[in-house]
Amino acid sequence: ILIFFGGSWNLFRFVEIGLTILFWFSVPKKNIWLPILLLALANIRPTAPGTIYYQAFQHLAGYAVLVMFVLLNVKSFLRVGFIALAIFAVLSPRSYLYDRVDRNAEFTQNYGQYYVTGEVVRLLSNPNDTLFLDGYDDLIYWQAKRFSPYPYSWYTSVMHEFPLYTTARTQMFLATPPDFYYGRCDRETLISVLPDNTADQYSRFFWQTRPTCLFVRKEKLAVIPKESLDQVNRQFEYSMR
Known part of the structure; x- marks a missing residue:
């Protein structure tokens, strides 16, 4: 119908x-x-x-x-x-x-966010660093090639409605906080869904002058080479404030 x-x-x-x-x-x-x-x-x-x-x-x-x-x-x-x-x-x-399709434009419009976020994480991290995607955009794991400290395979869809998975998420932030975090947020403000007791442990990336939904743990940020930060700034216009 x-x-x-x-x-x-x-x-x-x-x-x-x-x-x-x-x-x-x-x-x-x-x-x-x-x-x-x-x-x-x-x-x-x-x-x-x-x-x-x-x-x-x-x-x-x-x-x-x-x-x-x-x-x-x-x-x-x-x-x-x-x-x-x-x-x-x-x-x-x-x-x-x-149809004469602009494949680059189609890719950028539909998958650009996954590619850019994944590449930023990959370029600023090493294989031992961790990444947590909080609720969606799971293809970023594929591009970043970094594992999650979350005990289950992923945290997405309706899993936030079940205490089993939300408790595991809270415990993860307390015991093994991820080096990089990507989650739901207000792109116009600094509001995010990071737990209150860990929000001050993370710094936020900006694209040009706009806040993004990608965060890095301050302890990790302190050891990222300046050359790597300059590279993602030149290539993707991602920077810290």
Whole structure:
């Protein structure tokens, strides 16, 4: 139902509508609950119809499952419709396959924050230093190549709603505080979600003149070579105040 409301009206949206119609007419109605259940599980985090490129990565699993069910169940009288839809998707001048996309701009807009923050941490740290991402943007771990002192694999999503994980977070700051911290914050002020008893142990990075959500422990900052700080300032315009 949602395929007909909201989102962007583009060629991919019409392809999605075509696949939905083929799905509805090809899947046996007596067993249709199973495909619908699998589609729902593949779209736990639904994406607005017509969304493409980096913003649509969460839609990939559901889209693949939809195409699979259509291919497995399409009836002979619907094959012409599927072939026509495929030709339309590939040969249409409006197809996103022919878009001239600025890949650098797309990457910067959608993944630049992960890359820059991860690189700043990596360049200012050594392999023994630790990083804690407080609730989101877990790809920064990948880019920074630094481990977390948190006892569980990560701290994200709804974990802050469970005492088991929030207590472990508090104990981590008391026993093994991370050298670098990245978390939810107000970018316009110095307010952050660092625990009150540890907030004064960290210094905040600034991008140009704006505060960021990246912090470094003052003990660690004291031993970071000035050359490294100058490098991240030149390369990413990150600095301390």
